[in-house]
Amino acid sequence: MTRILLAAVVLPLLAAAADYDLLIRNARIVDGTGNAWYRADLAVKGGRIAAIGHLGDAGAARVIDAHERVVAPGFIDAHTHVEGNVERNPRADNFLLDGVTTVITGNCGSSELNLSAWFDKLEKVGLGINVASLVGHNSVRREVMGAANRLATPEEIRKMQSLIDRAMREGAVGFSTGLEYIPGTYSNTAEVVALAKAAAAHGGVYTSHMRDEGIREIAAITEAVNVGKEAGMPVEISHLKIDRRSVWGASEKSLELIEKFRREGVDVVADQYPYDRAATNLGIRLPSWALADGKIKERLADPATRQKIAGEMKKNLAEMGEPDYNFATVARFAPDTAYEGKSIPEISAMKGKPAGLDGQIETIFDLMEAGGASMTYRLMDEKDIERIMRYPFTAIASDGGVTAMGVGNPHPRSYGTNARVLGEYVRVRGVLGLEDAIRRMTSLPARTFGLKDRGLLREGMAADLVIFDPAQVEDKATYAKPHQFSRGFDFVAVNGQLVVDEGKLTAARSGRALRRR
């Protein structure tokens, strides 16, 4: 009798203590749909959201009092480049402390090709974040054709298609292009369509760093949409922007065109990073023919060709509406780190080159002869940034990678994208509402990339979560001092485990490779 009574009293208590792995009380739930926040508790069990509501006296291994802070789905960064850097820093601290729990990588045409092996390797080292990948046009073209400046033969198309087919079978979420880059820039639309079809056959999405993001952007958007139409797949326009001073304001026309296509039944959306500088390589400043077959040094060694390259660069600069290369800053130059953080005119002066454009172009040639450099380019206008951000189907994405603390002078977007949107564009400027901003960081990219169990707070969804105070969250990374984590994402959970606890990174490595299913 005594034993039975004891069991009756003790067992329910034990059961209550073990109800959930994690219980968050007194939260404002921003569920990722864009709907208004509501008050509730949220419980996690076995890596999934087990319950949302008034959970009474339920017990859990860990209870967090949110004290009215926001609980939102972990952010899905629709556009990143983590190849080659996530292997070295697989916890991906800069992303976690900016609220990001999943990244889509393989963008701008550049990806891993053996995805299955790469995913296995990442899972073995232990990921902090979830990683999904596209398969990239430039990567498959380089594999099959090197950096040849010509159209692909039917045989080469077939080889590239089979690489894409394999990557899709190994879990890629779609096909990406980087049509301003070598060697994708040497392709025509027919080639891109033929290759996109290999990804469409598996239900992939087409993402494009377009051929042009300024003067010829309307033609570039039309090409991206036509690829999606002809291959039969949805389209995401990567890092939508107007990157030419001479056509600032043209985002109005670009968005009108995207909206027109949407009304006609084309599934096309965009992503954007909230900064006025782009970041890419130095080679993009040179005419693309000069970089073919990796023979830039040979071409610069020939005085007539060197002059021709310089001439085209001056013409391009005039078309951009830039008087000189003051907009261009070196981010990473391994042979001489003293140049990092300096503009091309500043480096020209350091090198003792003659003042003016000719000296600056000589400086660029010097850097190219030494193997090139990573750069940031101040090219965008805030009015365009805000207009593009207001468009309802623009997702927030960093275009960043996993950083190594203190190494180089990277674009601050790798550290601060989401905190910057929530701090600067939501709280300070009121460009977006809180719930709408969260939607663009969560359910919008989840929809586009087919992540069916992420991006929303719903029972049964993967427990990727962020907890923050919207009045406090802020980005700290700047162009001058990029290596600074965002503040305010107090708790971050990836697949149900806390990777950030009271603002501090934990030892948990609960990220996964997300293979398209």
Ligand SMILES: [Zn+2]
């Ligand atoms: Zn890009």
